[in-house]
Amino acid sequence: MTTNQRPRGGTGLVLVLGLAAMVVSMMQTLVVPILGIIQNDLGTTTSGVSWVTTATLLSAAVFTPLLGRFGDMHGKKPTLIGVLVVMVAGSVLAATTSSLVLLIVGRVLQGAATAIFPLALSVLREEIPPQKLHGAMALVSGTLAFGSGLALVGAGLLTQGSHPDYHRVFWLAVILAVLALVAVIVVVPASRTKTGGRTDWFGAATLAAFLVLLLLPISQGHEWGWSSGRTIGLFVAAVLMAGVWVLVERKVAAPMVDMRMFAHRPVLFTNLAGLLLGFAMFSQFIGVSYLVQMPDELTGYGFSASVLRASVEYLLPTTLVSLVAAPLGGLLVGRIGARFTLAAGAAFGVLGFAWLTGAHDSTSSVILAGMLIGAAISFGYAAMPALIVASVPHHQTGIANGINSISRSVGSAIASAVITSLLASKVLSGLPKGVPPLPAESQFTLSFALAGIAFVLVVGVALVGLSSDRVRSRVTSSAPAESAESAESAESALERA
Known part of the structure; x- marks a missing residue:
């Protein structure tokens, strides 16, 4: 039996790729509950410890x-293996060091794992029959939201007690990365097709420079x-570098990112939806x-929850609903x-955040609104890969889903910056001496x-921004395309309903 004649993948492949994607999302939120512990243990500043997430x-x-x-x-398979090896190395380094510099290096290595998600979707497109592809992509995508919540819960559980140790959290990352x-x-088979060719290193370098210049001031x-x-200088530099990147990609013979694909209406608006969803x-x-961690006896609101209670009681239901809703989204x-x-x-x-906006004074409201948001996230994660594919x-x-992953990361970075700035911009007065600003x-x-409002804009993107391209109800055939296939062939696939 030749490579192209082998049976297509099944449930085992989807579960393995889902595990790998879950580990990816855990790397993003794993350190959020333990930044204070890291800061105290390493004797660094708030600005210094923020590089643990920024890196x-x-x-x-x-x-x-x-x-x-x-x-x-x-x-895809050798690339997946290589990325996972790098993530294991980064996790081991983070779990064994007590140096801020080495911890940041470990986090840089862990960050490379984000590439696993678009690679996983590429494998699914090759190995899963067309009639099952949308469901498989939805399940793998659904593990992203689940992994983000699971990381918060795991970090909370592993740092309980009077002597919390952040190293345990990174050992959890090591175990999961090795399993993946x-x-x-x-389980993952060798790729059916490889386009070959030369890597566009200049295009990759200018894209990387643009993204770093953009995300650094945001974070x-x-x-x-x-x-x-x-801050302003880096934003200006990011705009200039974006122009350089576009110029490079339009001039090289084999660009890393085909600008026609990048500007293609469904891809462009799906990336906008990804940014808003992130x-x-x-x-x-x-x-x-x-x-929920706000001390209600001092602020008049909040629930005085511990980090563990905040993760398990208030955030875990959101992530569980996300996982359950994933197959429904598919x-x-x-x-x-x-x-x-x-x-x-x-x-x-929209409904979930409207509920949170108007009624966040009871545990049931916060949890039920979060569950609605969890379903929203899962449906969005199910739809976007289908739109891209x-x-x-x-x-x-791979590159198209990689750009979509970056759009979600940019959205998350913007959210972190905006929410942090908003919470710090107006604090309560009359607090007891020694109490930090709240x-x-x-x-x-x-x-x-x-x-x-971000979700309202996603509704507009879906119903208006994507309407004229008649995006297919079902994912197009996943039969391998020739490397010479043009962007126009993708457009013609969209037109067949």
């Missing part, structure tokens, strides 16, 4: 599109000051986590189309309202 974000921005394209060219590595080696602006020369999701994680993609699934999910998000040639699947309740209300 991962910047690493993901640099490596995700590059490795997504590398997998398309040279094979072994599973990928055993550090609240520390540096939004009007500081450093903003809303992270707003819920950060906003609810901070809200079913809806097949029945009503990816565009309407995205719109339906965003409508749930239906819009690009086979050999561009945000006014109105700042949480405004944060939830902004996230709700």
